[in-house]
Amino acid sequence: MAREFAIEAAGLRKSYGAVEALRGVDLHVGAGRVYGLLGPNGAGKTTIVRILTTLLVPDSGSARVAGHDVLREGQKVRERIGLAGQYAAVDENLTGFENLEMVGKLYHLGRRASRERADELLTDFDLTEAGGRLVRTYSGGMRRRLDLAAALVARPPVLFLDEPTTGLDIRSRMVLWDAIEALVSGGTTVLLTTQYLDEADRLAERIAVIDQGLVIAEGTSTELKAQVGGDRLELRLDDPSHADAALVALSQLSDCRPSLENGTVRILLKHEPGEIARAVRLLDDAGIGFDDVAVARPTLDDVFLTLTGHAAEPSEEEEPVAETAGRR
């Protein structure tokens, strides 16, 4: 069982003219796992998804999805996958029900099974009431839910979600996250691309960090954070005049020099258990009191910055503008 991969890719390369979108990507995704592809816009995430879903032929390299070769057995792959893309790929001039029914028929489930499945999914995604309405009356969040439902029509063992929550408000994102988590508990393998670090952190068991067409790091979210270093400890001293003594006392905890700012000592701990307790003991032994202690875990943001030297996502202020301009 250990060698059972739902998605395997080796040496995927793809260029568009002079632009190298993928420069040799390897992936191994275990069956029944959620795997995150994390990277900024233009990193190559969507190109990977397109190749794995048979939409795009790579210049070189090979890939197997659900046990079948994407290049030679495209039809068999398509029978076993679901895709929800960056756009809510649903027909605005059909009702929610008709959209799902159409997809069911195109998976060749038959008329009756397509309808039953459509009803089931509308219930699962809380769209029963909206099911008879034209999709063009739906909100953005409802469209995405319908889109995800459409990807699940044939109960595919492998699901590709390409930035499923890009452009959604926080509440709709939460709803979608819950839906994705429910799916995974049902045994579906999910390949999720995202530029949201919290999304990868929350949903994915393993994460590949993609930048400029390469996998630059891979592992569980904990492993990736460990690459950046351990927890950051912040201590506010009750008497700022003890600061120098505190720095001396704590210096043995870290390879980096502790920093001091406004009576607050910051120190990057080694990634070992018990380091926080040790810090507190050391200060106690030195007779230094403190008002407050806080532990900051490194975020995937820190990971990205450390690995690539640039931030993973656009700053929050820019984002709403990009959303309204980019999407309808």
Add this chain to the structure above:
Amino acid sequence: MSTLTYAVSDTLVLAKRSLYRIRRQPDLLVGFTIQPIMFVLLFAYVFGGAIATPGFDNYIDFLLPGIIVQSMVFGGFVTALGLSEDLKKGLIDRFRSLPMWGPAVLTGRILADVGSNAIQLVVMFAVGFAIGFRFSSGAPEVVAGIALVFLIGYAFSWVFAFIGLTASSPEAANAYGFTILFPITFISSAFVPVESMPDWLQPFAEHNPFSAMVDAVRALFLGTPAGNSVWLAVVWSLAIVAVFAPLSAWRYRRSVTR
């Protein structure tokens, strides 16, 4: 089930989807019904008095076959716009990731065009008859003429499918379609006799495949001399399909969401 069964059933599923759209976007329905009525009436009454059509009882007899063929040619516009929108909205990606018969995305649209062309045809015959158009050939010729009209519409749907998959946006598809097809349909025998055009333009109008198509339909509806226009019209239509169906299928296979 075999590939053929899937080809048929997937085409029908997607044709149904396209036809739903006509019902739900009332502006499209206006395009299919009011527009042909408008064209027939405008040409018949605004230009009719000024255009001499020797050999025909009246201008409406001359005009109606021309305007019908033009409407069939432009009927494929819905396919261009629809495919272009599907591309923009990511639906083509979804379809291409399904285990369906791929070309059904095109054949479904084109089958729906045949349906909407039928609506247009009925409307135009109704208006034509109301203002004096009469068939003056036998029933078999009229039936053959109607079949030819559908064949022409079918051929140009493939042209529009290619335009829709190639243009960068629905607006661009619209612009390409009009820029290419308006001169072709107007510099022809559709609305005026070719002899009335300047000498330098006549050779183009005479050899324009669109002229052959109009002349053929006119001959079949009115019993005017057909010359070799009927077989020319059929050959041209089939040639257009032979070129643009594979081109469109190729474009579809490598289409990418914009």
